[in-house]
Amino acid sequence: MKHFISIKDFTREDVELILKRALKFKESRLYEGKLKGKTIITLFFENSTRTRTSFEIAAKNMGGEVINIDHNQSSLKKGETDYDTIINLSAMRPDAFVIRHYHSGYPFFLSHFTNIPIINAGDGTNEHPSQAILDALTMLQAKGRLNNLNVCIIGDISNSRVAKSHMWMARLFDWNLSFFGPKTMLPKAEWLDNVKIEKSLNEALSNKDFIILLRIQLERKSGQSIPSLKEYSKFFGINEKNMPDSFIMHPGPVNRNVELSSSLLDSDGNILITRQVENGVFARMAIFEYCLF
Numbered sequence: 001m002k003h004f005i006s007i008k009d010f011t012r013e014d015v016e017l018i019l020k021r022a023l024k025f026k027e028s029r030l031y032e033g034k035l036k037g038k039t040i041i042t043l044f045f046e047n048s049t050r051t052r053t054s055f056e057i058a059a060k061n062m063g064g065e066v067i068n069i070d071h072n073q074s075s076l077k078k079g080e081t082d083y084d085t086i087i088n089l090s091a092m093r094p095d096a097f098v099i100r101h102y103h104s105g106y107p108f109f110l111s112h113f114t115n116i117p118i119i120n121a122g123d124g125t126n127e128h129p130s131q132a133i134l135d136a137l138t139m140l141q142a143k144g145r146l147n148n149l150n151v152c153i154i155g156d157i158s159n160s161r162v163a164k165s166h167m168w169m170a171r172l173f174d175w176n177l178s179f180f181g182p183k184t185m186l187p188k189a190e191w192l193d194n195v196k197i198e199k200s201l202n203e204a205l206s207n208k209d210f211i212i213l214l215r216i217q218l219e220r221k222s223g224q225s226i227p228s229l230k231e232y233s234k235f236f237g238i239n240e241k242n243m244p245d246s247f248i249m250h251p252g253p254v255n256r257n258v259e260l261s262s263s264l265l266d267s268d269g270n271i272l273i274t275r276q277v278e279n280g281v282f283a284r285m286a287i288f289e290y291c292l293f
């Protein structure tokens with residue numbers, strides 16, 4: 001039984017194995033029937049389009065049953081604790097939980113109350129490990145390798161669980177990882193032992209294999225850290241005039257004309273955003289296989 005909580009729990013060999021299986025699943029239908037007779041419970045305490053749907057499609061493509069718990073319709077609303085919910089759902093013997101929570105560390109906390117694998121679908125501002133895996137899959141396909149990449153993440157870094165998961169990924173694959181964004185959105189110094197802070201947008205966009213743009217997370221009040229979205233777009237956004245010769249990624253959802261101009265978002269070429277979403281299904285199939293077998 002393996003939980004899937006944080007990229008820091010994995011070796012480079014673990015990640016390479018998951019990516020190898022995801023690539024295999026993308027090119028063949030080898031995944032069919034692998035979750036036959038298995039039940040996956042999804043429990044999302046925070047909104048999601050991509051993550052929840054792709055975990056569900058992944059499980060169903062593999063022949064599994066998926067039960068989505070709507071926390072607003074559950075006994076959580078009668079005052080039952082989250083951990084009592086997990087204890088009771090575990091008694092029904094599902095085969096895995098997929099959990100998103102607005103509190104950092106919550107999937108790890110809940111893992112102490114069950115012996116059923118918990119897959120972290122994003123916890124607060126802490127980590128989004130399945131996003132890091134699907135991003136790595138997309139990078140591997142675009143560039144042909146994962147080692148020694150030059151990667152810059154631009155945006156609301158301190159609120160970003162994606163940036164934190166990629167910091168661990170950078171250690172595994174020797175990336176030159178850098179961050180850029182408004183000073184009010186940059187993390188504390190103790191985070192940064194393997195990360196450089198870029199001094200200007202020009203520098204941030206120079207000689208990078210991949211630029212990962214992050215959303216201004218209005219629901220986490222990160223709009224209060226900048227004067228306006230228009231100003232953010234002027235100083236930190238990517239558009240036709242400053243588009244670098246790099247691949248552009250974004251975990252989504254994108255604020256159109258804030259992190260990225262609408263016309264670039266709708267273009268092909270070096271914009272990998274829908275490819276990331278497509279790869280999410282195959283990455284999550286490989287994560288199910290890794291955790292359940």
Ligand code: CP
Nearest residue numbers: 048049050051251252
């Ligand atoms: N990338 C991501 O986590 O998107 P959702 O919030 O739509 O799941």
